[in-house]
Amino acid sequence: MTGKFDTSSGTQWLTIPENVNPRVLATREGYDLWSEIYDSEQNPLILLEEPEVKFQLGNVHGLSVADVGCGTGxxxxxLAREGAKVTALDFSSGMMGRAKEKAVGCSVDFVMHDLRMPLPIPDRSMDRVISCLVIDHFHAAQLPTLFRELGRICRQDGFILISVMHPAMLxxxxxxxxxxxxxGVEIxxxxxxxxVSDYVIAAQIANLPFLALSExxxxxxxxxKAERAQKYIGWPVLLMMKLAPQGVSNI
Ligand SMILES: C[S@@+](CC[C@H](N)C(=O)[O-])C[C@H]1O[C@@H](n2cnc3c(N)ncnc32)[C@H](O)[C@@H]1O
Known part of the structure; x- marks a missing residue:
């Protein structure tokens, strides 16, 4: 068994790579390519995450929702089919192209946008802000700025819901x-x-109180349902954060 130490977050820990030779592409380029098959894969993380997000969001009829890093929608x-007014942002034309193809008959405001830039959404205009399986593409040092933006666009009585692959997968x-x-090459x-501490600290720096944190x-x-998930049974694979916007106490 081989391993290596990763020090990018200032922490040393042993990783045991399942594949020592993946091809790493720039994030946008990688997703443009992934978009061709993203919806047809039986992705176990998505199978686990989707019901959680539905449960946490509850009834969205009549609510304004920002989907930050919407991917293929x-x-x-x-959410739009359930009556929400949805603004969906992403920077991958491949992923967003798929989303637009699928969104026939429902109205979603799709906006091509790089989330490293300020979000093109007014202050306190969204009842729900979601960012699902996106923020692991941000360095720890970039997270507080993104979190502040998520908090800025969220109404005082709304909340922010974030999902991310659990760092234990690293x-x-x-x-x-x-x-x-x-x-067949892994991309x-x-x-x-x-x-986990990088996410918690980013929320703290951005002054977003935790309403819930679950693993x-x-x-x-x-x-x-997804054969490749067999080896992860019992292992933490998903981290969810439910945050209040700035200035709201969680007590
Ligand atoms: C794993 S996909 C998740 C898509 C969707 N939220 C879902 O859960 O199915 C990650 C998405 O984040 C987007 N993304 C990553 N970094 C981004 C950035 N800096 N700006 C905009 N989108 C970004 C990618 O283009 C991709 O569509």
Whole structure:
């Protein structure tokens, strides 16, 4: 068994890579390529995450929702069909192109945008702000700025819901990845090795109080649907954060 120490977050920890030779692409380029198969994969992380997001958001009818890093519109389109007024941002034309194709008959305001820039959404205009499986593509040092933006656009009585691959997956050498359908080579859109503490500290710096923080392990039911998840049964694979906007106490 081989391993390496990663020091990018200032912490030394041993990783045990499952594949020592993935091809790492710039994040946007990676997702443009992934968009071709993103919706057709039986992605176990998504199978685990989707019901959690639905549960946490509850009834969205009549609410304004920002989907920050919407990808192929997995959440944005469902929420719009349930009566939410959705603004969906992403910088991958491949991912957003798929989302637009699927969004026939429902109105989603799709905006091409690099989330490293200030969000093109007015202050306190959104009842719900979601960012699902996106923020692991941000370095720890970039997170507080993004979190501040999420808080800025969220109404005082609203909340922010964030999901991310659990940092414990880094211990297995796993980051966002897919197999290139043409070559079978594992492709990784560039991601960061953030720890749980990086996310917690970013929320604290951005002055976003935690309403909930939960860690989810892979379960047998999902692993039965997605063979590749078998080896993660019982392992933390998903981290969810529910945050209040700035200036709201969580007590
Ligand atoms: C794993 S996908 C998740 C998509 C969708 N939220 C979902 O859960 O299915 C990550 C998305 O984040 C987007 N993304 C990553 N970094 C970004 C950035 N700096 N600006 C805009 N979008 C970004 C990617 O283009 C990709 O669509």
């Amino acid at each position: 997995r959440h944005a389109i469902r 211990l297995r050498g796993v980051q966002a990845r897919f197999a290139d359908p043409r070559t 990784r859109p560039k991601a960061s090795t953030n720890l 989810h392990t892979m379960d047998v039911g999902i692993a039965a």
